[in-house]
Structures are given as C-alpha cells and as structure tokens.
Amino acid sequence: FTTGFAPSVVTKSASAFSFTLNAEAAAATTNGTDKKKVIILGGDGFCGWPTSLYLSDQGHDVVIVDNLSRRNIDTELGCDSLTPIQSPSVRVQAWKEVSGKDIKFVNLDVAKEYDLLVQLIKEEQPDSIVHFAEQRAAPYSMKNSKCKRYTVDNNVSGSNNLCCAVIDSEVDAHIVHLGTMGVYGYGTSGGEIPEGYIDVILPGGREQNILHPAYPGSVYHATKCLDALLWQFYQKNDNLRVTDLHQGIVWGTNTPQTIRDERLINRFDYDGDYGTVLNRFLMQGAMGVPLTVYGTGGQTRAFIHVTDTARCIEIAINNPPNAGERVEIFNQIAETRRVRDVAEMVAKQTGVEANFLPNPRQEAAENELDVSNKKFCNLGLDPITLDEELFSEVTEVVNKYKHRCDPTKILPASFWNKKRAEECATLDPTSVKVEV
Numbered sequence: 001f002t003t004g005f006a007p008s009v010v011t012k013s014a015s016a017f018s019f020t021l022n023a024e025a026a027a028a029t030t031n032g033t034d035k036k037k038v039i040i041l042g043g044d045g046f047c048g049w050p051t052s053l054y055l056s057d058q059g060h061d062v063v064i065v066d067n068l069s070r071r072n073i074d075t076e077l078g079c080d081s082l083t084p085i086q087s088p089s090v091r092v093q094a095w096k097e098v099s100g101k102d103i104k105f106v107n108l109d110v111a112k113e114y115d116l117l118v119q120l121i122k123e124e125q126p127d128s129i130v131h132f133a134e135q136r137a138a139p140y141s142m143k144n145s146k147c148k149r150y151t152v153d154n155n156v157s158g159s160n161n162l163c164c165a166v167i168d169s170e171v172d173a174h175i176v177h178l179g180t181m182g183v184y185g186y187g188t189s190g191g192e193i194p195e196g197y198i199d200v201i202l203p204g205g206r207e208q209n210i211l212h213p214a215y216p217g218s219v220y221h222a223t224k225c226l227d228a229l230l231w232q233f234y235q236k237n238d239n240l241r242v243t244d245l246h247q248g249i250v251w252g253t254n255t256p257q258t259i260r261d262e263r264l265i266n267r268f269d270y271d272g273d274y275g276t277v278l279n280r281f282l283m284q285g286a287m288g289v290p291l292t293v294y295g296t297g298g299q300t301r302a303f304i305h306v307t308d309t310a311r312c313i314e315i316a317i318n319n320p321p322n323a324g325e326r327v328e329i330f331n332q333i334a335e336t337r338r339v340r341d342v343a344e345m346v347a348k349q350t351g352v353e354a355n356f357l358p359n360p361r362q363e364a365a366e367n368e369l370d371v372s373n374k375k376f377c378n379l380g381l382d383p384i385t386l387d388e389e390l391f392s393e394v395t396e397v398v399n400k401y402k403h404r405c406d407p408t409k410i411l412p413a414s415f416w417n418k419k420r421a422e423e424c425a426t427l428d429p430t431s432v433k434v435e436v
C-alpha cells in the first residue's frame, strides 16, 4: 500500500523547522496585526487551553468560557489526564505570573445557559468568538445511547445558541468554529478533498458550487456536519461572519506557552475514548505496551501538531470573511498518514511492537486521503510534520507522569455497533501491563 501522502499538501519537516519550545518559535504566522478581543468557548480543553495562551501571548485580549465538562467526563469515566492539569483559577494565575497578561475565566454552559451567554457577549463586545465547546471524542459519542444523545444535544445546541446569541446581542463578532476533517468521510475519495466546497453538475446540467457532501463516521462527526448546516443557514439569513476549520487529528502536548510553567501544562489523554491515535501510540511506546492498531491500521488520516492548531486559529481570526460572504472553510491539517505507518514510526523509535486488534469502529479497512490545505499555507502557515525529534517531547512528558497512568483504560472501551462489540469481546482491559 502507498502511504496516501497527499502531494497537494504543503509541508515542512519539523527538523527543518527547528522546533524549540520558546516564545520566539511561536512568532506570528499571521497576515494581520490587529489585537483583538477574543472569547474562547471551551478554552479549558486540549486545543482550547494552548490556543488561549497563544492568543494572549500574541497580545489579544482573551476571555475563556468553559463549563469544565471535559473534566467531569473524566470523573464519569474514572480516568484522568496523564498530565496533572491545574484548576482554571491556578492556570490563569500562573499565566499572569509568567506573562504579565490577564485571561478572564467564566464558568458557563454554552448549550444550556443562553441568557448568560448573550449577556457575556454584550458585556465583552468581542471581535471574534472561537468555538471549541463541543464533546469532541468519536469513541465517547458511540459508547451508548446516553453518550450519543448528550453529544448531539450539547454540540448542536451549543452551536445554535452561539448563532442566536450573536444575533440577539447585536455584536458583529466573527465566529471561528473548530470543525473536523471527519465531515468529509473517510471512504476512498478518488481525488483531492477541496476546502469545504465542491463543484457539482445538477440534473439538467446546472453547475453549482456547494458544501462538500457530509459523510460522518460517528455521532460526534455527525454533529460537526449538522453544525456546518447551521453556519450556512445563519450566514445566509443573518449575515453572520463564520469560519469553519476542518481539523485533522491533533498530536503533541506542550506548546511554547504551556511549557513556561508546570502549572500551565496541557492535558494529555491516553485512554481508549479520548486519547487520539498518535499520542496513544507514543504513550504506549514509552510504557512498553504493544501499540493498539485497530484492524489493519489501513485508515489514512490527517494530522496536525497542537502548536499549529493555535497558529491556525490566529490566522483565522485575522482573516474573517466580510459580512455577506459565505462561510469561510479551511482544512486545518499539516499532512496525511496511514495509521499503521504512524505505528511503524513509533515502533521503530521505541522498540515496542504493533498489536493488530479487532477494530472497535465501523470504518473502511483501508482508505486513501488526499487533502488540500493551501489556504492556510497561502496565509503563512508553515506546518510542523511528524518527526521523531518532536515525538521525544511527548515521550518526555509521558515518562515524567507515567505513574499516573491507569493501564486498564488503554484498550478501546467503546464499540460502534453490536457486531464490533462482539468482535472485540476477547479484549481484556486488565491484561495490559505498563513499565513504570
């Protein structure tokens, strides 16, 4: 098989990038220099927290809104971030000490506390609202009916509330939403996936440029498809300015900002529900656990380092669509790789073998993925790609905190349907042993 490495994807290797964890390395890759007032919904999470710090570091005025739902789900699952994340109040105090900058934290449920959301937008008068406040794990969204219903209720209501709140508050804030590459689906695309829109010829020969057909692979991914329709509707109906970012799988832990003080450390999920594939493999490699490759590992996916997530968000807020323009869509990825090739890279580096497990997910055994990320690259993004030097950053974090790992949480614990659950019935969570 080929790796599915997309020729259209513009990349630069991490070694050439000379990645160092200091503020200079995070120098603005932006097109605009305006300092903005930014509300970050979901600013306590894996992507939200490093993005909040990055934007604050760049001189933007940041307000974090979060209801701590991710921390509560950890409690529900009996799991915890491998890294010892601090409470929001300790985090913002530590940031004030190291940077001299204030970040305001507001505990608010975007999906449920509508009036407070409107009031906050009126008070803060933000230029941009970045929306991360969604349940983001595909496995958790497929765990059972309760999780499916929560994911739809929370994610779709949150996005709808945000649009209504921007309209009701009469503040012309630009909405920047963290979407997912998964809206496109992971079949064999047969060509390069464009950025959000696709030319079609309708019956009768009429040509149109429409939203790329949605083809979600989980309830979570389905909510992002529903979000995309909401953005399209509210843009058309109310002239909202919206950017939707179709992001790939995020990897890495720290950024040049979170590394400045241990109290700023980012969360690291390693469990079968929330851990994303490369971070899970790196963690397993560091702990001597055979790598949990699902099926043949034939899925080709898009990847992006967490540092680039934050950079992309700043590029997006500095390049809003004009009022009346359709929803702006970027593919927020650095490169595409096949899962078993990623496993091979980690296996080579750590000496730990790949273990091909029955697949808990209903997904194609093999797929190709060719994705355009030209818009971000044209706006100055020089993406970090998978590199062993950078793997060591994650490995160091894992080695430092591996005593916090619960090995029974490593094997997959959510199954897409009854057939997949039956096929995975032999997996025994208590059989996993880690080297501490």
Ligand SMILES: O=c1ccn([C@@H]2O[C@H](COP(=O)(O)OP(=O)(O)O[C@H]3O[C@H](CS(=O)(=O)O)[C@@H](O)[C@H](O)[C@H]3O)[C@@H](O)[C@H]2O)c(=O)[nH]1
Residues within 6 Å of the ligand: 136, 137, 138, 139, 179, 180, 181, 182, 183, 247, 248, 249, 250, 274, 275, 276, 277, 278, 280, 292, 293, 294, 295, 297, 299, 301, 302, 339, 361, 363
């Ligand atoms: O231990 C593992 C974990 C995953 N996989 C495989 O790796 C692929 C990716 O799984 P993932 O858990 O890293 O990613 P996914 O569930 O798709 O979701 C993650 O990546 C999405 C971007 S994307 O995948 O849609 O591009 C984001 O939207 C989500 O928030 C984030 O949790 C899948 O084919 C899965 O079967 C393994 O082989 N072994």
